[in-house]
Amino acid sequence: MTTTQRLTLAQALVKHLAALRVEMHDGSVQAYCGGVFTIFGHGNVAGMGEALVAERDRLTTYRAHNEQTMAHAAIAFAKAQFRQRIMAVSTSIGPGATNMVTAAAVAHVNRLPVLLLPGDVFATRRPDPVLQQIESFGQGDVSASDCFRPVTRYFDRLTRPEHILTALPRAIQMMTDPANCGPACLSLPQDVQAMAFDCPEDFLHPDVLRFRRPPADARELVNAMALLRTARRPLIVAGGGVLYSQAWAELRAFADAHGVPVVESHGGKSSLPWDHPLNLGAIGVDGVSWANDMAREADVVFAVGTRLQDFTTGSHALFPQAKLLSLNVQPYDAGKWSGMALVADARVGLGQLEAGLGGWAAEATWTARAKQQAAAANARITELTTNIPKDVLPYDAEVIGAVRDSATELGLDSGTRDVALCAAGTLPAELHKLWRASLPGNYHMEYGYSCMGYEVAGGLGVKMARPDQESIVMVGDGSYMMANSELATSVLLGQKIIVVILDNRGYGCIERLQIKTGSPGFNNMLDDCVPEGGERSTIDFAMHARAMGADAVHVKDVAELKTAMVKARRSKRTQVIVIDTTHHRITDGGCWWEVAIPEVSTRTEVHEAHASYVKAQTQQRV
Secondary structure (H helix, E strand, O other): OOOEEEEEHHHHHHHHHHHOEEEOOOOOEEEOEEEEEEOOOOOOOOHHHHHHHHOOOOOOEEEOOOHHHHHHHHHHHHHHOOOOOEEEEEEOOOHHHHOOHHHHHHHHHOOOOOEEEEEEOOOOOOOOOOOOOOOOOOOOOOOHHHHHHHHOOEEEEOOOHHHHHHHHHHHHHHHOOOOOOOOEEEEEEHHHHOOEEEEEHHHHOOOOEOOOOOOOOHHHHHHHHHHHHHOOOEEEEEOHHHHHOOOHHHHHHHHHHHOOOEEEOOOOOOOOOOOOOOEEEEOOOOOOHHHHHHHHHOOEEEEEOOOOOHHHHOOOOOOOOOEEEEEEOOHHHHOHHHOEEEEOOHHHHHHHHHHHOOOOOOOHHHHHHHHHHHHHHHHHHHHHHHOOOOOOOOOHHHHHHHHHHOOHHHOOOHHHHEEEEEOOOOHHHHHHHHOOOOOOOOEEEOOOOOOOOHHHHHHHHHHHHOOOOEEEEEEEHHHHHHOOOHHHHHHHHOOOOEEEEEEOOEOHHHHHHHHHOOOOOOOOEHHHOOOOOOOOOOOOHHHHHHHOOOEEEEEOOHHHHHHHHHHHHHOOOOEEEEEEOOOOOOOOOOOOOOOOOOOOOOOHHHHHHHHHHHHHHOOOOO
8 A cells, every 4th residue: 555645746846856866977876956946926935935944954945036047056056067966946926937938948958957846827717817927818728837838848737736746757857868858847836836635655755866878779880980980080079968978088088099189169168178189179150260270171070969059060161071970869969960870878979989990090190280289279378368468458368367377376277176157248259269177067158048147147056066166257247237146146155156257348249240240330339328318337346246245356457357366266255356358359260150141231341241141151061
């Protein structure tokens, strides 16, 4: 006879999460859910609130300031844990729920797990329309939470308390599936949260979770090895799947054994140490010239764990001459762009290939050239990040160098100590090119959705996942203004982060793109946006940060920045450093990116840009 407990839906959900354990890739067993972020309100304070307070000793509840950004923190936590652990996020109904939709899209695009628990309207419909309920004139079962359907991997609205017995395991199954990993949403009507049912005891004592590592199909493996054996100038593109599979040792062994140079997408950066002799660094639109040059000459591109998005491939015009082999755990990604698919876990797949490729190697001249390029590149990066011109505003490269080298003042290695985090603007390109990461995961870039406002909250999530490392957020003034409230949360929770704000007085990255596409600078830089009767913006970011509880300083130059970074590293509380920068200087490199140019315009510059655009399209892989 099954033993049961009389519990509400919310109590059963929270007890299951509190008891859930996962076997990590290193064999250790840890709590699967690292805690629950919530802002209580109409729709979750009674049901979920009572359940969370009862289990607060086993499952920590964290209070935040904005539903979108607390979900960003949860997403960053999962990314920093290589998708092996999650956090849950509970909200009220109405705007509390829909505030999370952008974060759900961030997680979906980046294939990252987060458990979203929005409140929903009454299932009984007795108080319809309840406060904050939208009313569809044509569909009686629609609520605001339906917005989550296209931006989550799994969605379920629980209209009976017993539904939790199947819905929660299915959500967890999705989040732990290496191929289908992404956000899961359980929409919880506020009355159903509080309804009781006889919950089986087994549900409250779940089995330990374990991750699958699917091997390659034998036929696909034979075909992949045959293709690689034809390669004389092979190139590996390392993506985020290398990190999530924790396949960095296998990647390094493969590259070393066969003399294959490696380039890294944003997701894959830190798969190899920055100073590995075959690591050419960043590829693509915001990549470095030497990596992109090698990509243009490769005869086989071996994509490992990457979804081949347009920034990585130069809108699929960077290496159309090469044969493409994609090793990916997700068949959807492995089959992209008419490439040869090898569907498997990255670590297992690399090992299977290695076992059958004895005697094969890239041409010696190709390998030698790659090593020469990598060595010269590292010298060039040092030059770009340390040679500071006088009497001009610094740009991102010089800021990156000061942040990095401030660790040396304390006898630390920034490549192993720091996790550098960013999401949008010019900084992703500069960090992709110039940041040096020695350990996997020490480069944290949200560049699937490139969500402005992810940065501060993401830095908090990284610190919660990796408390022994410095979580260093580098963010432009535009992104900082989008969402900064979790700066106060970091102080509240005692989770120290370092935030470096690069103030270029507006959306400098987009203004450059605007001008490049033939339009004049318009509606981007703050000084260009003051209407008659308006006032010039004079935001004091350091004062703002101090008002939220952080220590903050506005430095006058790169030398002062480095000194302030040394002090910030010594501190135990959240630090903010502001520096004025220019958007007119950037690091050379990159390749074409498809941005649609108007066919009709009164501007000569737009006509010229459109002609270049049409010509570049002819180089795309089809």
